[in-house]
Amino acid sequence: MKRVSVFFLCFFILTACVNTQEKEIKLKIVQTSDIHGNFYPHDFILQREATGSLARVYALVQKNREVYKDNLILLDNGDILQGQPTAYYYNYIDTVSPHVAAEMMNFMGYDAGNMGNHDVETGRTVFDRWAGDCHFPVLGANIIETASGNTHFKPYQxxxxxxxxxxxxxxxxxxxxVWLSENLWQGLRFDDMEDTARKWMKTIREKEKPDLIIGMFHAGQDALLMGGKYRENASIDVARNVPGFDIVLMGHDHARECKKVVNVEGDSVLVIDPASNGLVVSDIDVTLKLRNGKVVDKKIEGRLSDTKDYGISEDFMKHFTPQYGxxxxxxxxxxxxFTETISTRPAYFGSSAFIDLIHTLQLEISGAEISLAAPLSFDTEIKEGEVFVNDMFNLYKYENMLYTMKLSGKEVHDALEMSYDLWTNRMQSADDHLLLFREKRREGAADRASFKNFSFNFDSAAGIIYTVDVTKPAGEKVTIISMADGKPFDMNKIYTVALNSYRGNGGGELLTKGAGISQDDxxxxxINSTDKDLRYYLMQYIEQRKVITPHALGQWKFIPEKWTVPASKRDYEYLFGKTDK
Structure with a gap:
């Protein structure tokens, strides 16, 4: 009898142990974002070695898969289809082969992708073809087909x-x-992120009952209202206001971030952003403790891991050698x-040969009276001598169309006022900065490290003669003296104005917030839009003329010059370091 009792006691203890068996699961989540065509460790625009790249990301992934195997989850957060000639070539020139971005991501074993604004800018034909070539889902819970009300992409994976x-x-x-012409996203709409997250969170929790919920948002963390109705960069708002997310992966703003925020229910949410070009990745360790098959504890830790520490994947380079060639x-x-070297650097301090070449082209193509343009690349140059296709990507970074629009003299003036308010500091002494800088440089893309505002919104004008008095307050800096041909400038007259499609659609809000034109108007x-991007016309312009002598038009300047000239030299060194130029 004693033996039977001991047997049953042992059996009971063993059963209890089995029934309360615990298991620890470790996951590794790796996120890329804003790769911008930087697939190879080579910059095809500048023809030099590139930092970052998918080739380096894959080396990191390969090393980590040795440990985590299938428990490594690889995600991309959008803006992969614009930025380097590699993407451009497979977007618009070779449209028969599988898209190289999809082939590379398939090779690397991505588990899910996301749409970014620069992916949308390639147009529906391109981004739908790319998404169709991907062997993983491209997500887009708030990209809605207007005809059916359904999501155009899978909402979640x-x-x-x-x-x-x-x-x-x-x-x-x-x-x-606000940024892109409707013909690029015809038949679609883009819903508010927080509203969309609330809707799908309910579905996910009730239908899927997941153990871990990740939000992957192509949006930054400094929320603002654009065009009077679109909430931009709302990632942190969603993380805080919509309970349920364990991790929020950010992108879009090219700014490195890794921190935890507390949501409205008091739960901690990791928010992380790897900036751009694959220099670093979001590297997240998730440890889950399971008891009887249910998660009873969760630990989430994130860091930004530098891809340069892992070298370049030989497997990746070997596999994609033909496309490289x-x-x-x-x-x-x-x-x-080109008879002269041109650089974007002087463009921040006055009339420059680089931006004025774009102004000249825009005026010639459109026949407009006034041109508006900004430096799209923060720091780049095209050297004197032979000019190649790669230089055109240097001269004009994105696939913007050229618009001709009707604007009053006052609207042109007010748009410029906003531009220079974003661009310049109000000098109150000769020792002040001319340019408007951040109090402290931030990590991330160089073009966004020092300036308080985005330099691609620093519009200057051609076709008019004007000064910018940096001692004056916002709204009173710009004085338009005359048209470039000496005729009077009239605030009440309607002028034809050449500008890129990003600006014409409301990008940077210079025409809406600045000039006071409603987004809907x-x-x-x-009046007119080109059917091809500006880079195409730049190439045609140079090919037809064969020899270009770039020069500054000299149609505007900063005043008072006794302050602005010395300040320009100081700020130049602050941005670019000392130079012999």
Missing amino acids: VMERDGVKIVVLGMITPAIP TIQDFVSKKIGR LKGRI
């Missing part, structure tokens, strides 16, 4: 690893209509010659 259920919800900033041949085609102001 469900994954299971070692009994742990993971859901990734993907969204894009809804401010697309194709792109090198494409960008090496000669199209003309902008479309009616467009």
Whole structure:
């Protein structure tokens, strides 16, 4: 009898132990964002070694997969289809082969992707073809087909690893209509991120019952209202206001971030952003403790890991060698010659040969009276001598169309006032900065490290003669003296104005917030739009003329010069270091 009792006692203890068996699961989540065509460790625009790149990201992934195997989850947060000639070539020139971005991401074993605004800018034909070539879902919970009300892309992806259920919800900033022409996203709309997150969180929790919920948002963390109705960069708002997210992956703003925020229910949410170009990745360790198959504890730690520490993946480079050669041949085609070296650096301090070449082209193509343009690349140059296709990506970074619009003299003036308010400090002494800088440089892309505002919104004008008095307050800096031909400038007259499609659609809010034109009225102001991007016309312009002598038009300047000239020298060194130039 004693033996039976001992047997049953042992059996009971063993059963109890089995029934309360605990298991620890470790996951590794790696996020890339804003790769911008930086696939190879080579910059095809500047023809030099590139930092970051998918080739380096893959080396990191390969090393980590040795440890985590299938428990490594690889995610991309959008803006992969614009920025380097590699992406451009497979977007618009070779449209028959599988898209190289999709082939690379398939090769690397991505588990999910997300849409970014620069992916939308390639147009529906391109981004739908790319998404179709991807062997993983491209997400977009707030990208809605207007005809059906359904999502154009899958809203979320469900994954299971070692009994742990993971859901990734993907969204894009809804401010697309402020930047991009409707013909690029015809038939779609972009809903508010927070409203969308609330809707899908309910579905995810009730239907999927996941153990880990990840938000992957192509949006930054400094929320603002654009065009009077689109909430841009709302990632932190969603993380705080919509309970349920364990992790929020950010992108879009090219700013490194890794921190935890507390949501409205008091739960901690990791928010992380790897900036751009694959220099670093979001590197997240998730440890889950399971008891009887249920998660009873969760630990989430994140860091930004530098890809340079892992070298370049030989497997990646070997596999994509043929495409590398194709792109090198494409960008090496000669199209003309420049008699002078031009750089964006002088563009921040006055009339410059670089920006004025764009102004000249815009005026010539459109026949407009006035041109507005900004430096799209923060710090770049095209050297004197032979000019090649790769230089055109230097001269004009994105695939913007050229608009001709109707604006009153006052609207032109007020748009410039806002531009220079974003651009310049109000000098109150000769020792002050001329340019408007951040109090402290931030980590991330160089073009966004020092300036308080985005330099691609620093519009200058051609076709008019004007001064910018940096001692004056906002709204009183710009004085337009005359048209470039000496005729009077009239605040009440309607002028034809050449500008890129980003600006014409409301990008940077110079025409809406600055000039006072409502977002809905902008479309009616467009007289004409080119059918191809500005870079195409720049190439044609140079090919036809063969030899270009770039020069500054000298149609505007900062005053008072006794302050602004010395301040320009100081600020130049602050931005770019000392130089012999």
